[in-house]
Amino acid sequence: MSQLHWYLLVAVLLFCIGLYGLVQRRSLIAMLIALELMLAAISLNVVAITSLAGGDAESATGNVSSAGQVVAVILIGVAAAEGAIALSLFVAIQREVQSINVEDLSELKG
Amino acid sequence: MSQLPLLTILLACPVLGLAAILVTPARYPGAIRRIAAASGLAAAAVVVVLWMRFDPQAPGFQFVERVRWVPSFGIEWHNGVDGLNLPLLALTAIVFLTGVLVMWELEERVKEYFALMTLLVIGVYGVFMTLDLFFFVFYYEVAVLPMYLLIAVWGSTRKEYGAMKLTLYLLVGTALVVPAALALYWGAGQGTFDLTRLAAAHYGRSFQLLVYPFLFVGFGILAGMWPLHTWSPVGHVAAPTAVSMLHAGVLMKLGAYGILRVAMPLLPQGAHYWAQATAILATVNIVYGAFVALNQTDLKFVIGYSSVSHMGIVLLGLSTLSETGVNGAVFQMFSHGVMTALFFAAVGYIYDRLHTRDIRELGGLSRTLPVASAFFIVAALTGAGVPGFSSFWAELLVFLATLQAYPVLAVVVVVALTITLAYSIRVIVRAFFGEPHEAHPGVADIGWFLSVPRAVLVGFLLLFGFAPRLILGVIEPATRALVQSWH
Amino acid sequence: MALSRLFALSPEAALAVTALLVFGALMTERHRTRRARQAAYVGGVLVLAASLLTMGRSEEFFWATYRVDAFSQLVKAAVAVGFLIGAFIAGEVRGQREDVRGEVFFFLLASATGLMALASAVELVALYLAMEIASFSLFVLVPMCDQCQMGREAALKFIVIGLAASAVTLFGLSLVVGFTGTTRLDEIAAQLPQLASEPALSFGVALFLAGLLFKLAVFPFHFWAPDVYQAASHGIAAFVATASKVGAIAVLARLVTAAGLGGTRLVTALAVLAAVSMTLGNLVAIVQRDVKRMLAYSAVAQAGYVVVGLVAFTRDGVAAALFYGLIYLLMNAAAFLVVARVGADGTNPQLDDLKGLHRRSPLLAATLLLALFALAGVPPTAGFVGKWFLFAAAMGQGWWLLVLLAAVNSTISVYYYLVAVKYAYLLPDERKRGPLPLSFGDRALCYALSGAVVALGVFPTALYRVAERAAQLLP
């Protein structure tokens, strides 16, 4: 197993731990945490691959390969935005139904 | 040919009628009726012109119109007439016009009714005139869908169930036809939906064997093919008079026509391979339909199952793959269309007046409603295969072809004629003979105005019963060309 | 020269102006909702006009990551139409929380912005971000529902599924970037052939597509749709059902052609998803009583049909999908217009509420009839030709089993559409409600949409040509 694959393994595990949290935890905030873990795992994935395998070195502007880094930066921004929206909604929901237990929020079905 | 685009004009009649009905406010039912009748009459006039100008001996299609429609898919506005669809166009004209007249006394939601009926007829005309596979399916579905509302809104007995069953069954049919049509398009590889060019394309044998059943069953459902026929009696029972007329009279022919126009010319090998199976199915149709009809107590159920039985004759004629059989089948389509329209027209009047169609609650109708009864009896006798009416000759041709192709089946269906007669006579004797039922005291017999459409239908039955050559002379050259293309 | 090049960006410019207008309207104290609405209308019309005017353009911006061509402008025009219809249906924004009624238009506009960027972006990160903009605006709009208690719950599901889908998408993105070292579509497409043997790359592409499948509500990312349709107020649901779908279809079309996936196992996977979507959507729609929820499940099924066309991976297929997206916009708009007017107080109409509609408002009933028939794919409405093109494309690549299933599914769908028709046309209204008042705009829109649905069904050629031209421009 190459060095890269170790990183990828960690990323996969991190991603799946996040997935576990996402489907297991009842607390909305915990679910958000799990989601953010998944995003972090993806960042790791991207940085690891682009750093260790490189892809092709040329880009449209002739820069060295830093696509992964840029993507990772943007990912972090997205994670922040997602967090903002999600947290605001969770707070609103809590105010409404006095609970942020996701299993209590299952009126819409069928 | 730099002549008028007669077929487009023909189609324009109901289209304009529909438009006029839609813009007429619903509070003028009289005007709406007249518009519908006028469009029916105009269309009939165009059909008469077509018939006069039609040259039976000329090869190929006549009055051909061709306009590119969706070029990238090879879809064309392509219409034409030959001996196979001319009688059916005429049938449509007859049944639509009489259907409008029969429903003249309708009071409930007149505008919607005639609008939907006109839409239905647009589809029917379209199917019969188009030579483009896309438009074929297009019109085919146009014709199917208004049925739901027509039955569900204006119908009777179990109307919602009947309407839904009918619609879904027929759409299952199209669900089989659509993939098959697309397969035909790609299989030919010519980038065209033109039926005449597709007919010239060569499809591989295994392709034909695979696709043919889809088309046959898909169209066959609309033709009341056993065992996918049960929508037909239920739907007919539920439908209002003119819809039953149009449906059994014309719409069921669409299915058979689809087989004749699409399935058989395009996939001759498939047709040959499956002919025996389809012939057996058709025989079951005939015998089974007759037996079930023998046990019905609702007049419309009797007619519904008789339609199943009679459409079996059409399918059987097609299955013989012989000129005689196809001649008979086309002729039978026409005759059965007129006959069954007459049937429903007669029953419709009786039901309107007595509010029952149960033969156990009827009796002596020939005394109470002699003229209306006479129309029913004429239809019943036609159905029972009495000569003098056109069905007799049509059925005879089919039987003759069957005797040639499948002797055993021929014996079976000819023997089944006794059952056909038995159920017709049973109904006549039970409902129209005997003492008038005490529950139905004096009601007015059918007036002259409502008699006219029914009399017109009788007239056509007699006309082609006495001179089958008039119609067979038109049909025969076309079937000859069709059958020759198979060999 | 430079200026005329920039003219190609006029839809975006119009959007910016509109955003400012709406924002400005929201700043005012009195009549802020009405002003915002008017600003939105004006802006929508501007954007539509700009998109149509720039239809013939072909330019690239931002280091060739933003492409303006017939394809993108067609989609932008469609999105503009969807936005206008959504805004119109939202109208007085009954059913939305009182304090944010005006803001509805702002977020609709934001979502439309995302969708338009989606149409032009030819770079994966920008594509993804555009998608997120479109989604986030809707995340915000759904929970601000007033009458419907379920708004927040629906929003929660929308967000959780959306974020999960976005995580999946990003995972895919990471793999794609890793293999190709770039996020530009053309460069990726150029490298794909030599990397065809890499399952991980196919997997990455598949995961990236998942985000789009989420927007399109294809199984298994459809679960949000019923809840959101049901819980969102009418105008927003209409927007989700129309503009949002068109954008997703467009970009999916762009991606699948770019990815050149034809013949790989991914295509099979897509086909399976299409099949499951159609079947599930149609079957579950049968048992719905809430009209909007039923339309949601029908949307799941419709998404399946679109994917049927796309699995052909041919120009025909893409053109058919685009065409279908465009007419889908019209027919869904018609359906939602009726829903909104029947549930004029902001509540969701149930099937029972449709009773007697043909007496209460013949025009609405007829519009509903046509819309539903179009959704069912019945001629002479446009739904029929649309499906015909889709299925034809799939059949051309030998997907006959899929086409058969799709055709059977159409039949199943007819059942529940007919049930709705039955309520509208057949069953009497026991509550004896009075006639439904319709404004002039409502009437005009009813006529326009019905007319368009029928006219495109009979004369599809012109629009299909446009879709075809757009499809030809794709890589």
Next chain:
Amino acid sequence: MNWDAFLFGSSAALALIGALFAVSLKNIFHNILGFALALVGVAGLFLTLGSDFLAIVLLLVYVGALGIAMVYAVMLSQPLDTPRTPRSLPKIAGSALLAALVAMALWLVIRRAHFPGPPEVLEVAPQWIGRRLLQDYVLAFELISVLLVVAMIGAVMVARRDPGRRAPGTAAGTAPRPGAPR
């Protein structure tokens, strides 16, 4: 056992253990702490890849901003004294099984991936990132700014207490009250 391997191993362990804490502990604050821990681990991994800048941004945004926001959200939303519903063992087992399945599946695909290019660690200077963000990723840059604006305004709107609502769970009065923004 070289320095790189040690740094990798410890960071990975930190990330995974932190992640496990983040998802499995009952107390939500412990979860957030675990989350922070995991991100520190990830930042460490970034360091081993030579992406110092990213590591710092990650810590700043995630731990600094998001973590704090979460704590606030918890404070705002979840009274700590609400009785906890006991965890359901089947759900845990099922979720774990699912996660394991997905992990195995993902690994099945990824482990055979042959990424092109030489396996060498490239030092990427932060200025390159900035340059690309403003050159060929400028569109993405613009878009993410729009995204953040939408997210911010949206968050404010969603979280804002609805003035038209009297009590939670009841239908709002349909009549607009005086002074309410229209």
Next chain:
Amino acid sequence: MTGPTLAALLAQFAPLAACAVVLVALRGRPRTAAALAIAGMAVSFAASAWLVAAVAVPGRSFLAQTVFLPVDQAHSLAFGVLLDTLSTTMALVVSAVTLAVMVYSTGYMAGDPGFARYYGFLALFGWAMQGLVLSANLLQTLAFWELVGLASFLLIGFWFERAAPAAAARKAFIMTRVGDVGFLLGVLLLIRTLGLATIPDVIAAAAPGGALTGRTIAVAAALLLMGVIGKSAQGPLFTWLPDAMEGPTPVSALLHSATMVAAGVYLVARLHPLFLAAPDVMRGLLWLAIATALATATMAMVATDIKRVLAYSTISQLAYMLMGLAAGSVTAGYFHLVTHAGFKALLFLSAGIFIHHAHSNDMREIAGRDPRAQRAGAIGLVAGSAALAGVIPFAGYFSKEAILGAVGAHGTTLVLALAYAGAALTAYYSFRMVFLTLVPAGAGATEAGGAHGGHGGTGAPAHRRTPGERAMGVTVLVLAALTLVLGYLGPWLGVRLLPGEAVREPFELGTGALVALALVAAGIGLAWIEFGRAGAPRIGFLERVPALARFCGDNWYLDRLYRATVVRWAAALARAAQWNDRTVVDGATDGVANGTVGGGRLLALVQNGNVQAYLTVAALLLAALAYALGRVAVAP
């Protein structure tokens, strides 16, 4: 168009025109209707007479045809007229009897509410029958054959409000249709083999060296015979005819004795060469005819309804005709047809006078109502019975003698003996009828049997004869006179029908004739002893055995047999088919529909409201996709 063609068309279509006008336009004007129908028939009669004069010359035959039904490119069936002695004389007989019955009916049916309809139907029948007789093509024959059946149905069921006529009409129509199935198949077989069905061509093809093989001929002949059996009420299919007596008596006279039922015999005569080419079939027919003749004679011996007696005798006499034909003599069979048409019409019309008068069909009731006051009726009944019994010099004697002669020349002794026995029985039951009807019974002799009502109209009082009743009387007397004349036609017919056949002199009293006359005398004598003499027991020897009386009075239980078998099975099949349709076919349909909806319900459960469940589903699918892709990578 040549003269004969024109005349033949006139003979056919004049009644049709009358029929159409009457049924469409004159239903409210009975007198005009009757006049028009009679006029139409008179034209037909005149044309037929002219045809006989023009065409009925030895060795002459005339064929005119035109394409009627295109079958395929190579074949089309031509319809037309075939005129020769057989067809023209038959046409004359038909038109004459029809005309007579029409004139008679002006009295008999007077006042009936359906008077105009009645004449319309009669004219319809006239057209159909003339068409049948004159047709040149077997298919054409078949068409008219069916139309005749239709007319029969309409006329038997003329009083449709009553249950019995309606049921009888139905029975007649369906039962003859059973036979027609065979006819149709036979014709189709011929068309299939020959490509045509023109009668002379068919006959030519059946000749040795013709296009038909012996096997085909046999099959075709047997199939055609089924039609004959049905129409002429032979063998197992005869039971409809007695029931058909529910129709108005003139109708019985016309259709169910003189003309329509003779159509079967006519067909055999028409195609006689074809049938002769199938000797096995002919032998079978001979035996069938003998059996029918004897069996129905026993039935006639116990019937008390005068019309039923006549009906059974009709069947029996038709059997004799077929016997003659089967024995190889077309002259004998056809001759008997002609004479029978005369005297049986006479018998029915005479009976009609009594029925009209007594309002009852029961002979014992008629006897109680001063039957001898109906002078014309009495004369007609006696003369007709004498002819039926074969009393010299009435017409029946000559024709029956010819048949017996033919049978004697052809068949075995047993056959001949049975034929003679039948003749004796005929004499017995015909005079039983005469005595029962005309000799007033002793005290208390009447027990009102199953009183089949007379007719629906209100008859005028007996003492004051209306013009209609006078027409009835005149008709009967004319026919009575005819029975004395018709017998001398034999040689005339023989020469023309089969030139070259030895012609028998009418009064050549050979051994056979003497035996026959003796037997007839014995039969009449027995009838006199049992019924005629003063103080007679008025109960026949068969009736003394109750079981036998029941057996013979009930059509030898054949109807019961049919009801218990064919009818029941058909009904059971119909019920089974219906059950299958409702339960199996519709059940499957509804099952699919419910299954679909149920599937929807089931799938809706997936949307359980828990977002984590949704995520699980999606994740599982992604894992599956990953596995699928991973496997591909591993495989190669």
